Amino acid sequence: MDIQLTINDISLKVPEGMSILDAARTINIDIPTLCYLKLNEMHYNNNIASCRVCVVEIEGRRNLASSCSTPVSSGMVVRTDSLRAIQARRAMVELLLSDHPKSCLTCAKNQDCDLQSLASELGVRHISYEGEESEFEIDKSSSSIVRDPNKCIRCRRCETMCNEVQTVGVYSAVGRGFETVVKTAFDLPLSQTACTFCGQCIAVCPTGALTELDQVDKVWKALNDPDQFVVVQTAPAVRVALGEGFGLEPGTIVTGKMVAALRRLGFDRVFDTDFAADLTIMEEATELVHRIQHGGRLPLLTSCCPAWVKFFEHQFPDLLDIPSTCKSPHEMLGVLIKSYYARTLGIDPKSITVVSVMPCVAKKYEAARPELAQGAETADVDIVITTRELIRMIREASIHFDHLKEQEFDHPLGESTGASVIFGATGGVLEAALRTAYEVLTGETLEKVEFEVLRGMEGLKEAVIPISGRDYRAAVIHGLGNARTVLEKIRAGESNYDVIEIMACPGGCIGGGGQPYHHGNLEILSERAQGLYREDRAKPLRKSHENPAIIGLYKDYLGEPYGERAHKLLHTSYVARKKI
Amino acid sequence: MCDSASPNQFAQKLDSYIDSLTHKKENLIGVLHYAQEIYGYLPDNVQWHIAQRLDIPSATVYGVVSFYSFFTMIPRGEHVVNVCTGTACFVRGAEKLKEELENQLKIKAGETTPDNLFTLETLRCVGACGLAPVMIVDGEVHGRMHEAQDINEVLAKYRPES
Numbered sequence A: 001m002d003i004q005l006t007i008n009d010i011s012l013k014v015p016e017g018m019s020i021l022d023a024a025r026t027i028n029i030d031i032p033t034l035c036y037l038k039l040n041e042m043h044y045n046n047n048i049a050s051c052r053v054c055v056v057e058i059e060g061r062r063n064l065a066s067s068c069s070t071p072v073s074s075g076m077v078v079r080t081d082s083l084r085a086i087q088a089r090r091a092m093v094e095l096l097l098s099d100h101p102k103s104c105l106t107c108a109k110n111q112d113c114d115l116q117s118l119a120s121e122l123g124v125r126h127i128s129y130e131g132e133e134s135e136f137e138i139d140k141s142s143s144s145i146v147r148d149p150n151k152c153i154r155c156r157r158c159e160t161m162c163n164e165v166q167t168v169g170v171y172s173a174v175g176r177g178f179e180t181v182v183k184t185a186f187d188l189p190l191s192q193t194a195c196t197f198c199g200q201c202i203a204v205c206p207t208g209a210l211t212e213l214d215q216v217d218k219v220w221k222a223l224n225d226p227d228q229f230v231v232v233q234t235a236p237a238v239r240v241a242l243g244e245g246f247g248l249e250p251g252t253i254v255t256g257k258m259v260a261a262l263r264r265l266g267f268d269r270v271f272d273t274d275f276a277a278d279l280t281i282m283e284e285a286t287e288l289v290h291r292i293q294h295g296g297r298l299p300l301l302t303s304c305c306p307a308w309v310k311f312f313e314h315q316f317p318d319l320l321d322i323p324s325t326c327k328s329p330h331e332m333l334g335v336l337i338k339s340y341y342a343r344t345l346g347i348d349p350k351s352i353t354v355v356s357v358m359p360c361v362a363k364k365y366e367a368a369r370p371e372l373a374q375g376a377e378t379a380d381v382d383i384v385i386t387t388r389e390l391i392r393m394i395r396e397a398s399i400h401f402d403h404l405k406e407q408e409f410d411h412p413l414g415e416s417t418g419a420s421v422i423f424g425a426t427g428g429v430l431e432a433a434l435r436t437a438y439e440v441l442t443g444e445t446l447e448k449v450e451f452e453v454l455r456g457m458e459g460l461k462e463a464v465i466p467i468s469g470r471d472y473r474a475a476v477i478h479g480l481g482n483a484r485t486v487l488e489k490i491r492a493g494e495s496n497y498d499v500i501e502i503m504a505c506p507g508g509c510i511g512g513g514g515q516p517y518h519h520g521n522l523e524i525l526s527e528r529a530q531g532l533y534r535e536d537r538a539k540p541l542r543k544s545h546e547n548p549a550i551i552g553l554y555k556d557y558l559g560e561p562y563g564e565r566a567h568k569l570l571h572t573s574y575v576a577r578k579k580i
Numbered sequence B: 001m002c003d004s005a006s007p008n009q010f011a012q013k014l015d016s017y018i019d020s021l022t023h024k025k026e027n028l029i030g031v032l033h034y035a036q037e038i039y040g041y042l043p044d045n046v047q048w049h050i051a052q053r054l055d056i057p058s059a060t061v062y063g064v065v066s067f068y069s070f071f072t073m074i075p076r077g078e079h080v081v082n083v084c085t086g087t088a089c090f091v092r093g094a095e096k097l098k099e100e101l102e103n104q105l106k107i108k109a110g111e112t113t114p115d116n117l118f119t120l121e122t123l124r125c126v127g128a129c130g131l132a133p134v135m136i137v138d139g140e141v142h143g144r145m146h147e148a149q150d151i152n153e154v155l156a157k158y159r160p161e162s
Helices: A020-026 A083-098 A114-121 A157-165 A200-204 A216-223 A236-240 A242-246 A255-265 A273-293 A306-315 A329-345 A362-367 A387-396 A418-424 A428-442 A480-491 A523-538 A548-558 A564-570 B007-020 B025-039 B044-054 B058-067 B087-091 B094-105 B148-158
Strands: A002-007 A010-015 A037-039 A044-046 A055-058 A077-079 A145-147 A171-174 A181-184 A210-212 A229-234 A269-272 A352-358 A383-386 A460-467 A470-478 A499-503 B079-084 B118-123 B135-137 B140-142
Touching: A002 A020, A010 A020, A044 A157, A055 A083, A083 A114, A157 A171, A157 A200, A157 A480, A171 B058, A181 B058, A200 A210, A216 A352, A216 A383, A216 A387, A229 A255, A229 A273, A229 A329, A236 A242, A236 A255, A236 A273, A236 A387, A236 A418, A236 A523, A242 A387, A255 A269, A255 A387, A269 A273, A273 A329, A273 A418, A273 A428, A273 A548, A273 A564, A306 A362, A306 A480, A329 A352, A329 A362, A329 A548, A329 A564, A352 A362, A352 A387, A362 A383, A383 A387, A418 A428, A418 A523, A428 A460, A428 A470, A428 A499, A460 A480, A470 A480, A548 A564, B007 B025, B007 B044, B025 B044, B025 B058, B044 B058, B079 B094, B087 B094, B094 B118, B094 B148, B135 B148
Parallel strands: A002 A077, A229 A269, A229 A352, A352 A383, A470 A499, B079 B118
Antiparallel strands: A002 A010, A037 A044, A055 A077, A145 A210, A171 A181, A460 A470, B079 B135, B135 B140
């Protein structure tokens, strides 16, 4: 049933149960808020009315009401722009600022901070309130996420993301009154918790309380070290988001400009993680066939996503034998750069620095995993920076990104097919795998390479694909909460899938925790996905096993897919971890 | 507070209590009450154990424990002395009573004596306003606690005979 009400003299009808704030948005009246955030595609709803910024005046009510938590009612007369409402809103922001570090100029969130923008929009010129300020220790214990509780405004968006969407449950509001702050269990450093470092908490944090561990200076240092040969690789999802940092529309494909910018920054080689994505398909598809032929355990779960890997290590330590043993693509490329490519160049692997540019903060943690190294001194990947950090580097170097002439990746580890490009969107890995599996198993050409059923923002997508007289039951999952549901079914023996792609971040890597901030607009994620599918369509080769550089690599160096050398270099193992 | 049972027996007792519950997750607060009764306080490992048994994130358990003043994460003494700081007691000298107890026990409110005999805490109104100001030792109410001598006598009852 629709409800009739008036907001700022405009009469409107909205469905029953809608909040005043959402109703106002339907007529393009924006009521500012810092805590309220609803992301329907992810089933994310942070509606705790803690910031009090969205207060409005309702005729006949003595007190102002928080519009995010007050449902519309018939005949309601609302003013969002009365002097009283505006003054109260400004007072709320001033109160928040009274206990907030005034270090905006040096904050990682400078100019990307919702609190800062709101203070600016509301014309806060001085803070009328003085009082106690919190003094919490900054948590830099992990290699991925930095927590500065002093900048926390207790909106609890991170907690809702971690508990309800990802079901990891690392955060909780702790204490009461002024002392309340979002903390980990027993105030443990993040590195000692079950945090997967997916970084979705960073993606929704309105302030600088949660940010990635900044590695930009480490990259500059390597680039300026004359004894280091510095190689960079870029993940698929970076090329459709990087442009946003330079005023381009989300989803704009900037692959060529990105390569040019990386050369300008001084990297000795610019390679493409997409190459390793093609390689991952070769290894993973072979692993799947091997499991089916040798009665191995099914389903095979993809292992490209380090946050997902850490999730199952903590939450399902009894199921460590089902994920694929394939390293993630950038780790595969890292080890190849330091073995195969080092040999080609005749360089000592120790003097090579591999930098990965990723849409992800968990990749930072992943690169530091001891299993992903050849001996204690040679990590497969040395430094990981996010899309956001690369944007900062390009700005720091005063490069006019938009004016750069497009350039190509270096050969041979920069060659890739359309199959690898779509790794960046949910469903892409499985789609790429099916393109190869079909042709390898049937010996026939797959005419229609698009598997539309595996695309889109649905949390769980399923398909049954007949290949050579056998039905392959496949599923695509993104978001760790969705993964938990399916993993619990697998544990209970109630699932009959053969293969499942799982990505921790909603939308896949395009929605990664290291991407430019979406500020609640998930349209951006769809635009990025469309960008990847456009790039796929534009590629002359669209199946991983057709990549000539991949064929050459197996011939010259690796031998057989899933063979001995491939095992040594491209596969890994997992660790059972505690649930904290 | 429990007798001199071993930590293992505590854990068994807690586990069988949890086992007896039909709705586990929903009973977090009840389980925490029970655990505090057994252990005297709620150390990290007990909270973690409860989190696993109830299938609740340990951060959530920690958040709940930190929210309610009834729950404590610090071990309590053998006897818990509470000063009522409700309105009636406040008017009739609760602050003085608290200071006197702090003097006699040589600890601040919220602390435990080094011999682990007494923990001093404050609470709000126990409904014995007619006896204000009151102190409560292990649940027993002692009223009209104005004089240092009276306070000393009450405490003496809980000290072991020497």
